[in-house]
Amino acid sequence: MSNNSNLRSSKYPINPIILNRTSKRAMSGETLSKEELMTLFEAARWAPSSNNNQLTRFVYASKDTEHWSTFLELLADGNKIWCKNASNLIIILSRKNSYYKSSDQRSHSFEAGSAFENMAIQGTSQNLVIHPMGGFDYAKARELLSLENIWDIECMVAVGKPGDVSSLPKELQDSDNQPSTRNPLDQIVFEGIFTEK
Numbered sequence: 001m002s003n004n005s006n007l008r009s010s011k012y013p014i015n016p017i018i019l020n021r022t023s024k025r026a027m028s029g030e031t032l033s034k035e036e037l038m039t040l041f042e043a044a045r046w047a048p049s050s051n052n053n054q055l056t057r058f059v060y061a062s063k064d065t066e067h068w069s070t071f072l073e074l075l076a077d078g079n080k081i082w083c084k085n086a087s088n089l090i091i092i093l094s095r096k097n098s099y100y101k102s103s104d105q106r107s108h109s110f111e112a113g114s115a116f117e118n119m120a121i122q123g124t125s126q127n128l129v130i131h132p133m134g135g136f137d138y139a140k141a142r143e144l145l146s147l148e149n150i151w152d153i154e155c156m157v158a159v160g161k162p163g164d165v166s167s168l169p170k171e172l173q174d175s176d177n178q179p180s181t182r183n184p185l186d187q188i189v190f191e192g193i194f195t196e197k
């Protein structure tokens, strides 16, 4: 049995929202209401974490506010081009140390990733663009937020209302029109023994 959704197909049937989540770039420039935005953080908040440590944090800027241009400036040029039409830019942070043991929490990045995916799935259900980005200046972001060493910067996320693909530069239009595919399961799943393929 397979599943088809949004031009993507899975070998085994899965919830269609998983296939429908993509990292689109075309956004309309409209802003999200506070409620729409907070709903994304609400979803992220319910992600699992080791010992329920809850080490992930979200710092956001909204279009047309005092923080917008400094957040946008952090981005690589290739991301700025389309992120200017986002409603919000989010920086995801994680705390490297556990609150319960005064020691490193190895899973802090894993937990932040889980929180992001919750947000992405929720946003997909709200028909929003939720696009993670590593293309930004991590050092400048650290400086901007006056982060102490205990905090890691994980990712930035562009959030917005979907827009017209024709508003994107030509070279970016294809990936919005054609969702990416994935490696087959037998390349990523192993029973008992791991062999690099």
Ligand SMILES: Cc1cc2nc3c(=O)[nH]c(=O)nc-3n(C[C@H](O)[C@H](O)[C@H](O)COP(=O)(O)O)c2cc1C
Residues within 6 Å of the ligand: 021, 022, 023, 024, 079, 132, 133, 134, 135, 136, 155, 179, 180
């Ligand atoms: C950690 C991370 C960093 C990424 N950085 C960027 C980025 O800087 N710019 C960009 O356009 N997309 C970025 N992406 C999006 C990926 O290109 C995208 O997730 C991948 O091609 C798979 O496509 P999909 O998300 O539509 O399934 C990033 C994704 C992740 C998870």
